[in-house]
Amino acid sequence: MPYRFLEDIAIADVAFEATGKTREEMFIACADALMNVMVADLTSICMVEKLEFRLENEALDMLLFNFLGELIFYKDARLLLLRVRSVIISEVGEHFALIAEVCGERLDPARHPLIVDVKAVTLHRFRLEKTEECWQAEVVLDI
Secondary structure (H helix, E strand, O other): EEEEEEEEOOOOOEEEEEEEEEHHHHHHHHHHHHHHHHHHHHOOOOOOEEEEEEEOOOOHHHHHHHHHHHHHHHHHOOOEEEEEEEEEEEEEEEEEEEEEEEEEOOOOOOOOOOOOOEEEEEEEEEEEOOOHHHEEEEEEEEO
16 A cells, blocks of 8 residues: 555544655555545545646645645535546646546445545645655645
8 A cells, every 4th residue: 555544643633654656656645545534445436527637836745735635625615536547747847737637426425434524634744755765745634
C-alpha cells in the first residue's frame, strides 16, 4: 500500500503518509488515502462519472494541498466520491501545472457508508519531499 495512517499525530484529526516513485504516483496515493479515510472499501466506488480538472500553483506542496482540497470540494458540492485515474504534473515557467483525470460516482449511503467526513486538508505538519528512494508526503485531515 503506498500510504499508511499515522497514529498520535493529531487527536481530533486523521494523518497519513503517502509515497510514490514519481510525483504523480505520490499524488495518487494521497488521493487514495484521503478517500480511504471516508470510505472503508475503495472498490465500492464505481467508475460511473469521469471528470478532468486542472490546477496551478507556484509551489509543488501547495499544488498537492489544492489537489486534495479539490477532491473534498467535489465530495461536498456534488456528492461525488472520486478515484484518481491519472495525474500529469508539469513545470510551466515558475509554477507547476496539474491535470487530473478522476472517475467515481455519487455518494450512496447504502453502498458507501462514510467512516468519517473529511472537512479539509490542514497545514499542520503538511509536508512534501523527495528522498533518494521516492516522493513522500505527510498530510493531516480535519474531520
